[in-house]
Amino acid sequence: MGCFGKLEIDVHIKASASKFHEICHKRTHHISNVSTDKVHGVDLLEGEWGEVGSIICWRYFHEGKARVAKERIEAVDKENNSITFAVIEGDLMEKYKSFKLSIQCIPKEKGSVIHWVLEYEKVHDEIPDSHTMLQFCIDMSKDIDAHLMEGSEEP
Template structure:
């Protein structure tokens, strides 16, 4: 008991849900340009950008250390602007048997809400919930929003 965890939060942004979703879905590799202090690089290892089953390697800086996560795109729902990544290798697997990131971009009258859900199974009960990873996701979301609102988005 206590090994399974779920953290969620909403990030209110000014950019449209469609544009934000497009970054995570089809232009994931641009996140390292937008949030360079947190995400050092994103590489496509197998498949195609945005396609279910594709494997992506994230190089990022979290909790004071350079880290790596290899993730599989598990689900994409273009109608609801959501995407799910499942970690298959990397630093998170040192503490978690499984770890998933689900991002849903919900349009609002002004801007949108980015709903993050982190679901995981810890290797043992002493591992704390990953609040710092949730905060990392919030911070990257804010960087992407600032970029989209600058109008400097590449065509």
Template sequence: MDLFGKVEADVEITASASKFHQIFHHRPHHISNFSRGIIHGVDLLEGEWGKVGSIVIWRYSHDGKVVASKEIIEAVDEENNSITFTAIEGCLLQQYKSFKLKLQCIPKEKGSVVHWTLEYEKLHDGIPDSHGLLQLCVAMSKDIDAYLMEDNEVA
């Protein structure tokens, strides 16, 4: 069995790609306000919101429990509305040697598509692919879109 894995999903949303990207880029700490069942908090530990090299901690519900993942912002591409987080400590590294989450918001004629890519190396071959976390990302994307469609500003 291959220890390296990659799962991807596309989420069609009504919001513009730039508005959606701004939430993750500059305001991830607001996500817990409108995705309460999933995200319990996002805190900046080092650096500045949205800056490469900054460290954030995500607290979220997964598999029936609240867990935390400390992540570094590895890459930001404002032109292509993408951001990449790499886990450096926490729950993800209990099962994975490495774990990277990338999201890209792709504009469409109406709305946009949020493309999630999760890449990882498992600690051993008994660990399943990360479809559960991918579904969490999909659900969170829908919560963010619903918030943005209520005419809420990204400020």
């Protein structure tokens, strides 16, 4: 039996939930322009941006190394500003049998809350929980928020 893990965190941001969700959903490729020290490129390999079943390749810098993750969009809920990605290939698959990232952008009176959920099954019990990947998501969220608040978002 595998060792399953789940990490969740809420990141409070100043930007609107709909703008944040739009970047994660339809304009994912712009994240490399916003979080340049973490994300080096996001490419669409199959399908269309933001569509369920589409395959996206992330080139990113994590734990001191250049990494790659190929992800499939598993679910999109436009009404609730949520999207779920499943990692299907790449560096994370060396440590995990499965790895999913879910993002929900929740509007608040001032700004929004970005709710991240990482769910995974480790290859073996000695692999630590993915707190560094959760921190990566927090930092990337703050970069996106800063960009959206600059007013430099492309139309």
